[in-house]
Every structure is written in C-alpha cells, then in structure tokens.
Amino acid sequence: MIEKARFAYVSILVSFCLAGLAFAQTDPGVQSGNRGTGATLINPSNDPHGFYAFFQDGQARFQAVESVSGSPTNNNGLGPRFNANQCSSCHAQPAVGGSGPAVNPQFQFPNDGVAPGNTMPSFITANGPTREARFPFFFLSNGKPNMNSPNGGVETIFVVTGRPDAGSCSLQQPSFAQAIAVNNIIYRIPTPTFGAGLIENLDESTLLENQAKNLNNNFGVAGSFNHNGNDGTISRFGWKAQNKSLHVFSGEAYNVEMGISNELFPQDRPLPGEDGMGGSGLVGLPANCLNLSGTGYPEDTSNPNASNASVLDDVSAFSNFMRFLAPPPTGGATLNGQQVSQQAISAGNSLFNSIGCATCHNASPGNTQVSNFNPALSGAPVPAYSDIEIHHMGSGLADNVSQGGAGGDQFRTAPLWGLGQRIFLLHDGRTTNLITAIKAHASSGSEASTVEQTFTNLSATQQQEILDFLRSL
Amino acid sequence: MLSPLARHLLIPLLCVSFAVGQSAQPQSAQLADDGKVPSGVIIVKGAWSSASDSTTPVPEGGSVTNGVYRNDYFGMTYSLPHNWTEEYKGPPPSDHGRYVLAQIAPPETFTGSARGSILMTAEDMFFTPVPAKSAAEFVNYSKDHLQPDYKVEQLPQPITLAGRNFTFLKYWSPVAELHWFVLATEIRCHTVEIVLSSRDSDLLQSLMRSLQAMKLPDETGSTAERFPVCIKHYATEANLINRVEPVFNEARFNPVPVRIIIDKSGSVRHIHFLSAFPDQAQAITAALKQWKFRPHVENGKVVEVETGIMFGRGGN
Numbered sequence: 001m002i003e004k005a006r007f008a009y010v011s012i013l014v015s016f017c018l019a020g021l022a023f024a025q026t027d028p029g030v031q032s033g034n035r036g037t038g039a040t041l042i043n044p045s046n047d048p049h050g051f052y053a054f055f056q057d058g059q060a061r062f063q064a065v066e067s068v069s070g071s072p073t074n075n076n077g078l079g080p081r082f083n084a085n086q087c088s089s090c091h092a093q094p095a096v097g098g099s100g101p102a103v104n105p106q107f108q109f110p111n112d113g114v115a116p117g118n119t120m121p122s123f124i125t126a127n128g129p130t131r132e133a134r135f136p137f138f139f140l141s142n143g144k145p146n147m148n149s150p151n152g153g154v155e156t157i158f159v160v161t162g163r164p165d166a167g168s169c170s171l172q173q174p175s176f177a178q179a180i181a182v183n184n185i186i187y188r189i190p191t192p193t194f195g196a197g198l199i200e201n202l203d204e205s206t207l208l209e210n211q212a213k214n215l216n217n218n219f220g221v222a223g224s225f226n227h228n229g230n231d232g233t234i235s236r237f238g239w240k241a242q243n244k245s246l247h248v249f250s251g252e253a254y255n256v257e258m259g260i261s262n263e264l265f266p267q268d269r270p271l272p273g274e275d276g277m278g279g280s281g282l283v284g285l286p287a288n289c290l291n292l293s294g295t296g297y298p299e300d301t302s303n304p305n306a307s308n309a310s311v312l313d314d315v316s317a318f319s320n321f322m323r324f325l326a327p328p329p330t331g332g333a334t335l336n337g338q339q340v341s342q343q344a345i346s347a348g349n350s351l352f353n354s355i356g357c358a359t360c361h362n363a364s365p366g367n368t369q370v371s372n373f374n375p376a377l378s379g380a381p382v383p384a385y386s387d388i389e390i391h392h393m394g395s396g397l398a399d400n401v402s403q404g405g406a407g408g409d410q411f412r413t414a415p416l417w418g419l420g421q422r423i424f425l426l427h428d429g430r431t432t433n434l435i436t437a438i439k440a441h442a443s444s445g446s447e448a449s450t451v452e453q454t455f456t457n458l459s460a461t462q463q464q465e466i467l468d469f470l471r472s473l
Numbered sequence: 474m475l476s477p478l479a480r481h482l483l484i485p486l487l488c489v490s491f492a493v494g495q496s497a498q499p500q501s502a503q504l505a506d507d508g509k510v511p512s513g514v515i516i517v518k519g520a521w522s523s524a525s526d527s528t529t530p531v532p533e534g535g536s537v538t539n540g541v542y543r544n545d546y547f548g549m550t551y552s553l554p555h556n557w558t559e560e561y562k563g564p565p566p567s568d569h570g571r572y573v574l575a576q577i578a579p580p581e582t583f584t585g586s587a588r589g590s591i592l593m594t595a596e597d598m599f600f601t602p603v604p605a606k607s608a609a610e611f612v613n614y615s616k617d618h619l620q621p622d623y624k625v626e627q628l629p630q631p632i633t634l635a636g637r638n639f640t641f642l643k644y645w646s647p648v649a650e651l652h653w654f655v656l657a658t659e660i661r662c663h664t665v666e667i668v669l670s671s672r673d674s675d676l677l678q679s680l681m682r683s684l685q686a687m688k689l690p691d692e693t694g695s696t697a698e699r700f701p702v703c704i705k706h707y708a709t710e711a712n713l714i715n716r717v718e719p720v721f722n723e724a725r726f727n728p729v730p731v732r733i734i735i736d737k738s739g740s741v742r743h744i745h746f747l748s749a750f751p752d753q754a755q756a757i758t759a760a761l762k763q764w765k766f767r768p769h770v771e772n773g774k775v776v777e778v779e780t781g782i783m784f785g786r787g788g789n
Contacts, residue, residue, distance in 0.1 A: 136517065137510065145510050147502050150517050183509040215569070216603055216615045218653060218668045220576065220592055222567030224520075227726035232786075347648055353622045354646035392564035400510075400517040405727055407519025444562040445515055450592050453578050454670060457588045458649060 024460040027434040028335040028471040031420040037194060038095025041326035041376040051324060051374050057309035058321025062087045063096060064314075066258055068165040069293045077260040077299025080169050080268065080289040081156035083132050084257060085114050087318060090130040090190040094421040097325050099192040100130035102423055109158055117162035121176035123187055124157065129429030131187045132257065133157060135179050136400040136408070138273060145184040152401035153272035154256050155179075160292065169289035174271060186399040188239055189429035193246075194418055195327030196237070198368055198382040200246050204234050206366035207388055214387065219356035219450045223389030226404045226412070236388050239414075239427045240406035250318040254300060262300040262315045323373065327383055328418030333471040340468040348469025351462050356451040360413040361385040385416035385473065394446025399427065409445055420471040434467055520727050522565045523754050525744040529734070532572050532595050532663065533565065542575050547595070547660045548690035548700070554683050556580050557591075568728045568748040570597030574665075589671030591680060595663040597747065599705050599781030600730045608657040608664040609640040615655065622646055623653075634658075635687040652677060660690065661779065662703035700779070701734050702771060707780035712766050714739065719760035719784065722752065729753050729785035731761075735778045739766040742777075749785075757784055 042052045066078040066085045084090050084106060092101040107126045109115035123131055133155050137145040155174040160166035179185040207225065215222070225234045226241040237243035243252065251264030261268055268290060274282040293299050302313040309317070333340040352358060364381040365388060371377035390410040398409035406412075411427060425437040442452035455463060502516040510516075524531050535544030537559040542551045553559075558580060563573025574593035579585070596603065596611060605611040612629045619625065627643035634641075634656060642655040654669040654677055669680045690700070708716075727748065734743040741761045746754045769778045 144504065144508060147504060147510070147516065152517070181509075182504075183512060212602055213618070215571070215601075216611070216618060218592065218594075218615070218655060218666070218670075220563060220571075220573040220594055222564075222569065222571035224568050224727065229724070229726075232724075232726045350622050350646075350648040353620060354649040354651065358620075394561070394564070395513045395515050398513075398515045400515070402517050402519060405519060405725065407515075407521070408517035409515045410519055442561055443513070445564050446561065447564045447573075449561040449563070450573075450576050450590065453576065453590045454651070457590060457651060457671060459587075459672075462649060 025464045028333050035329045035331045037328045039326050040324045053309050054320040055324040058317040061317045062321050068160050070165045076293035079160035079259040082259040097193045115158040118158050129189045129424035151272050187428040193322040194325045197323035201368040201377050203369040210365040217359045221359045221447045223391040226390050226406050240403040241412035242403035246319040246322050250315045261298040266298040333468045344465045345469050345472045348465035351466050355454040362387045386413040391447045394443035396443030419473045520748045523746045529743045531745050550688035566747040570600030587673040589676045592668040594666045598662045608659040611664040612640040612642050612657045635689045637689045701777035703779045708782050715765040717760045717763040719756040731782050735766050737775045739768050
C-alpha cells in the first residue's frame with residue numbers, strides 16, 4: 001500500500017514537473033479478457049474449396065504432443081534434439097497459434113518426463129519467455145568464441161537422452177553456461193501467427209508500393225526487404241523475415257524446434273558445430289540417435305492411404321492452421337483497473353502515426369492478392385502494423401545473427417497486431433514492459449532513434465495515450 | 474621501364490588497388506579484453522557501406538566533436554545548441570541512397586518547456602526512387618505526400634540559410650502539437666535536409682537562428698570548385714572507353730548503389746559503396762579498377778567527375 005501511494009505521488013509530481021520524460025507513464029500491461037483471438041477467418045458457409053476442415057485438422061495437430069517412438073506412431077519423430085514437444089508449447093498466448101505463455105512449459109521438461117535428466121539453462125525460467133538460443137560465433141578449441149567464424153544457428157536446448165522411448169541415443173546438451181560466460185549467446189522468442197495467411201498473401205508489388213510511399217519520411221527511416229535465396233522474391237516470416245512462406249516456416253520449425261524431419265527438411269538436424277566443418281571432429285549425429293522412430297525418413301510424410309484432411313503431412317496441416325487464423329481482434333485497454341476511454345485510444349492512434357511509428361509499423365501495408373484458398377484471404381487489408389521490411393535496429397538490439405540478406409542488426413518490423421495480449425516483447429523477450437521496448441528502439445545505428453526521440457518530445461499524457469493505444473491492439 | 478604514359482595510368486590504379494579492403498566499416502571484430510564477445514556492437518553485418526580508401530570523405534563520415542557537427546563530404550560545419558548532443562549515430566546508408574547524417578537532441582536534463590530534435594539527412598539524387606530532380610522538388614513531393622495526420626503550416630518556399638539557397642516547408646500534427654521545419658538544399662547531387670521538430674515554437678526559432686551560423690559550401694566560386702562535378706548517368710557508352718562487368722560468385726538480390734570519382738585522366742580514383750556485401754564490393758571494385766572514361770571538360774578545363782552506378786538487382 002505504501003509502495004502504491006509513493007508511486008502515485010511520484011507519478012503526479014513527475015507529470016507536473018517533468019512532462020516529457022518517459023518514466024511518468026505506465027504500460028497498461030497484458031490485457032485480460034477473451035477478444036476472440038485464435039478463431040479462423042474462414043466463414044464455413046463461404047468455403048468453396050473446403051479448407052475449413054483443414055484448419056480444424058491443423059489446429060488439432062498443432063497441439064499434438066510428439067514423442068520419439070512408440071505407439072501411437074503418428075506423433076513420433078521428436079528429437080534427438082528439441083526445444084519443445086508441441087507447437088503450442090510456445091505458440092500459446094493468448095490462444096493456440098500465439099506467442100509464449102505466462103507459465104513456461106520448457107521449464108518443466110526435466111521434471112515432467114519430456115526431457116528427463118536434462119540441465120535447465122539459466123535463460124529458461126518458470127515464468128519467463130519460451131526461448132530458443134543461438135551462438136553468434138563458433139567456439140575455438142580453447143573455449144573462446146572465434147570472432148571470424150559466424151555461427152547463428154539454433155542450439156537446440158534439450159536432448160532425448162534418458163527418455164524411455166529414445167533407445168540408446170546419448171547426446172550432450174550444448175554448453176550454454178560456457179556460452180553465457182563469454183557472452184556468445186542470443187535468444188529468440190516465438191512469433192505469433194494470427195493473421196499470418198494475410199501476410200503470406202501480400203503481393204510483391206503491394207509491399208514495394210508501400211515501401212515507396214514511405215520513402216520520403218522525415219524520421220530517417222529507410223528499410224529494405226529480405227529475399228528468398230531460391231527465387232529472389234520477398235521473404236516475410238520470422239524475426240528477420242527469413243522465411244518465404246508458412247510452409248517453409250512450419251517445416252523449418254518442425255525440424256529445428258522439435259527435431260522432426262519432414263518433406264521440406266528431410267534429415268534429422270545436427271547442431272551447427274556437429275556438421276563436420278571447422279575441424280570439430282563431429283560429423284553429424286551418432287548412429288544410435290538416428291531413425292529413433294524406426295520408421296525411416298522423413299519422419300513426417302503425407303498419408304496417401306488416409307482420407308480427407310488426414311492425407312496431409314503435419315507441416316502442411318500446420319501451415320493451413322496458421323494460414324486461416326484470423327487477425328487478432330482489437331479491444332479496449334484497461335489501466336490500473338480503469339477502462340481507458342476510446343477517445344484516448346483514438347488519440348494514441350493518431351499520435352502513433354504522427355511521431356513516425358507508422359512509418360514502419362504500418363496499419364496495413366496494403367490489400368492481399370486474390371486467394372485460391374478462401375475468399376477471406378482475397379483483397380483483404382492486413383492490419384498487421386508492419387511493412388514486412390527489415391530495418392537496422394542498432395547496436396542495442398543487434399543479435400549478430402545473419403539470416404538471408406538480413407545482417408546482425410536488421411529485423412523485420414514486428415507486427416503489432418495482438419500486442420495488447422502479448423506478454424514478452426522484442427525478439428529475445430528481454431522485457432515485458434512496453435516503455436522499455438519503445439526505448440530499446442533507440443541506439444547507435446538504429447533507423448528508429450529519431451522516432452523514439454520524437455516520442456520523448458511528446459507530453460506525458462500523449463505518451464500514455466500511445467501506450468494505451470498499443471495495448472488496445 | 475614504364476613509359477611516362479604507362480606510369481601515369483598505373484599510379485592511380487595502384488592507389489585504388491592499395492586502398493581496396495580499407496572498408497569504412499570493418500567486417501572483423503575482436504573479443505573484448507575480458508575474453509567475451511563485446512556487447513552492444515554490430516559485428517555481423519549484412520549489406521553495409523564501405524569505401525576504397527579511408528581518406529576521401531564520404532557522406533556518412535560526419536561526426537560531432539566538441540559540440541560541432543562537421544561533415545567534410547558536404548563541406549558542412551554546424552555548432553550545436555549549448556549542451557545538445559548526438560547520443561546515437563544513424564544507421565548505415567540505405568540501398569536506395571538515404572543517409573542519416575546526424576540526430577541531435579538536448580540532454581535528459583533539458584529544462585525547457587518542451588524538448589526538440591534536429592535530424593540531418595541526405596538523399597542521393599542519383600539513386601532516389603522519389604521522382605524529384607532537385608531539393609525543391611523533393612520537398613514538394615514530401616508536402617504532396619504528407620499523411621492525413623499532418624497539416625501544412627507553410628508551403629515550400631525559398632529562403633537563404635547560412636548564405637545558401639534552401640527550400641523551407643513547415644507542417645504540424647494537431648494531435649501531437651508537434652511542428653516540423655524542413656529545410657532542404659542540394660549539395661553534390663544530394664538533397665541535404667535538416668528537419669527540426671518540437672512542440673515549442675520559440676525553441677524552433679532559436680534552432681533556426683543557430684542554423685544561420687552553419688558553414689556550408691558556396692554554390693558558386695572557389696569552394697564549389699573543390700568538389701568534383703557531379704553528373705547523373707555519366708557511366709554511359711558515350712563517356713566510357715573501357716568497361717568490364719563485375720563477376721559475382723554468389724547470387725544476391727540486393728541493389729548495390731555505388732558512387733565513384735573519376736580523376737582527370739579518366740580512371741576511377743575513389744569508390745564508395747552505399748550498401749554492399751563484402752563479396753559484392755570486392756567484385757565490383759575489381760571491375761571498376763579497369764574502367765576508363767574519356768576525360769571530362771567543363772569551361773575548357775578537364776575536371777573530376779562524381780557519378781553513380783547501380784549494380785546488383787536492378788543495376789545498369
């Protein structure tokens with residue numbers, strides 16, 4: 001109580017005396033209540049090709065618990081290394097398909113039989129973000145990072161060793177403690193997938209036109225696009241827009257995050273240092289850790305003898321689920337138990353545009369192209385609050401991981417739809433506080449420093465209105 | 474024994490060759506003294522700016538020292554308002570020619586009625602996708618494409634600032650109560666823009682006064698002559714005696730805007746990559762070293778020429 005009273009006193013004092021400084025404001029925090037997030041955009045009565053059934057099937061498979069081997073066989077193939085055993089372990093908040101939940105299931109894996117005997121790295125905590133880890137640089141034999149040898153691949157956290165369904169496979173977890181000791185580690189949290197089908201269905205020309213429209217901004221912003229290395233078209237999923245499509249996004253995640261080989265990524269994946277390169281002496285996974293499911297490769301395939309949606313492979317099913325998830329609905333915002341007025345939220349929206357946030361976080365980069373899946377994906381606005389471009393975000397956010405054409409300081413403009421119900425913010429989940437996240441946009445080399453500076457040029461009330469608006473998304 | 478002509482041709486080539494690899498933005502880094510990967514440092518870079526030598530000024534090379542912003546490429550010197558600083562350097566040049574030259578703001582301890590900021594940018598008119606041929610047209614384009622949240626306070630009009638012709642636009646955001654002053658001039662085929670922003674009109678006026686004391690190159694006379702003549706689309710068959718295409722060993726999809734300075738003998742003496750991966754810069758440098766132009770004559774004198782070439786995707 002005393003703390004609250006002191007906070008209120010300080011807030012009032014600051015508001016009167018130091019209007020303009022960021023600490024006078026309060027992040028309304030994660031908005032509770034059911035906004036209907038996680039529903040499909042398919043209207044079953046206007047579903048000419050029958051994709052609604054695929055959405056439902058994908059939604060179930062997205063939550064399926066994968067095992068290494070045994071019965072039933074249709075969910076086998078986990079590991080030998082993995083970060084989670086369900087897509088929905090990480091994509092859960094505020095509904096299946098979203099971002100990391102408040103209670104981190106990874107933290108329980110050593111105790112709940114998913115990863116028995118595994119050591120919990122310090123960056124995974126009970127109520128912290130679900131994460132993957134990467135080492136920006138390979139290690140020398142003396143344990144020091146080799147600054148001339150960029151790595152950046154995912155260092156999968158858990159091993160199946162010790163599970164009763166994993167046979168004699170014996171693997172060590174990566175040396176996370178060593179990586180932390182020499183600061184050679186970065187983290188990524190899951191990106192929410194609501195509305196992803198709309199982003200996938202944006203035409204190249206629409207994105208390019210949107211880029212051109214924003215070129216002459218007076219905030220120093222000038223982004224570019226990441227491109228798919230195979231056909232050169234704009235890629236758009238993942239923190240650095242490194243994935244071209246939801247299929248690639250699903251296939252890579254199934255292989256990298258869960259260790260399940262599939263039709264897009266047909267082999268079990270060794271760690272970056274186990275690939276026989278660089279004189280490590282490690283040449284892939286040991287034989288007793290291969291084909292653990294006993295079914296051969298890929299572990300996930302399509303099923304020609306099945307019927308209806310079951311004929312699809314898991315990766316296709318996941319893609320359909322994400323493709324047909326509706327954008328997260330907006331809602332109001334509650335601050336300190338009080339409903340924020342719609343007038344304040346509307347003002348916050350205008351302020352958000354005025355100070356340049358919308359230069360990158362576009363309310364919609366345009367309308368989608370005609371869809372062969374479902375009419376709901378055709379000619380639709382994409383209220384993602386993202387331009388899908390990659391931008392230099394400066395030394396403060398740089399993770400020194402290069403993906404495709406994106407360098408170590410470049411990130412895709414994170415879509416802000418659904419932000420009101422997101423818990424962990426920024427690519428590594430370093431904060432749960434919107435104000436901290438906004439301030440992190442400014443650092444040397446960032447395109448967003450002037451916008452962040454302009455945010456601080458606003459009055460305390462105006463800054464609060466922007467925070468309220470953001471939590472209404 | 475080389476003939477005098479051969480020596481004349483070889484020396485510039487050797488100079489370029491010697492300087493190649495002296496990137497303005499080193500791609501390698503070292504562990505910190507404590508044996509850790511340094512924090513807050515961009516080590517693994519994507520497409521970035523670099524230059525064939527470290528002595529020829531480049532647009533992104535300006536900096537603030539002792540309260541003074543100095544940019545040798547543009548011949549620009551500006552004394553910042555008392556205690557104002559550049560806390561953060563700008564991003565590298567974009568792949569369509571946009572520079573953030575400086576971002577200047579008051580300290581956290583600022584006690585005025587409202588804060589403000591100064592943003593200095595440059596747009597390379599060789600590469601800009603904006604359909605504008607001059608600074609005035611650039612500002613007019615901005616005015617015509619302002620988002621609905623802004624209202625024009627003053628249409629673009631010519632003014633003289635620090636002895637130089639500028640185009641001056643004022644607009645504001647009623648909801649934010651923020652005003653923007655946009656001042657643009659053209660230097661070396663760039664639109665150099667100075668953008669002032671604040672809710673405090675008095676502060677904006679005082680910033681305008683501070684800009685009057687700025688040092689800029691004259692538009693005519695001796696200081697103008699110290700720069701090469703800038704000419705768009707100069708690298709054409711009409712001016713080129715020898716052109717060798719770069720050989721790339723990896724397919725990439727990024728545009729690679731390059732500015733070059735051609736010396737009086739027609740050789741490329743300076744190469745500036747606004748945005749390129751190291752392998753792209755290496756391949757293009759190897760090719761440009763072999764290019765030969767006809768000497769350019771203006772007013773009866775052979776002069777150096779600065780021009781731009783777009784390589785990579787959409788290149789010419």
